[in-house]
Amino acid sequence: MTPQRVTLITLGVEDLTRSKAFYNALGWVDTRPQEGVVFFQMHGVVLGLFGRKDLAEDQGRPGATLGTGAMTLAQNFPTEAEVDAAYAAALAAGASALKAPQKAFWGGYSGYYADPDGHVWEVAMNPFWPLSPDGSLTLPED
């Protein structure tokens, strides 16, 4: 049995400077500089950027080709307008468009973009999932 939590999300990137610039262009502030890694504090979770080759080595499989796309990170927003604004901000920062925000079959509104390394972000409004005032998400009881 392990605790039901995640404390650090690490994105393997080709060019740390390029990736740091991309996330800084979203307005995100990284912590104090460290050699070979960049951290962004979120609410109770940290996002890290780390060289993709270094990450493969750290995972115990040096030289492995690590893939992207099958794990997505989502930012939820209270309104469709905020989803549109976040999507536009990401494209302006250099993201690749995957799907422009649109009505989703499940009753919400959602779009997708990819960061410079193909890491996929969703921006969404889910009317059934109210956000906490601090922007964190706790699923409502039935």
Place this chain on the structure above:
Amino acid sequence: MTPQRVTLITLGVEDLTRSKAFYNALGWVDTRPQEGVVFFQMHGVVLGLFGRKDLAEDQGRPGATLGTGAMTLAQNFPTEAEVDAAYAAALAAGASALKAPQKAFWGGYSGYYADPDGHVWEVAMNPFWPLSPDGSLTLPED
């Protein structure tokens, strides 16, 4: 500018039943059943399991082959013994071993495993990163 946050992490999986069973075997409790998707509440963040084909379609690129490995999710623990226990629990639940927990060059202790679809989890103890009582992580000030 977008808020510096993630609210939902989605893992694209081949077999939802198999993946749900894997995470349940870690002792994790999913929320009420929904068609085609499984959710686990974490502290302020939700982990979702969703069909890999469905995810590719949702991302606006039906038929795309989505890769894994270049984004890792980490669970931090206060002690090496807890890292060892979490790693053992994951293997017992059917995870693939990538790297057994060992001393890391940065002064901590870390191991890696992969879930049934190749999504990579790290289990680690970082002596410079004290966890909050609720298990969340806020990086210390300098």
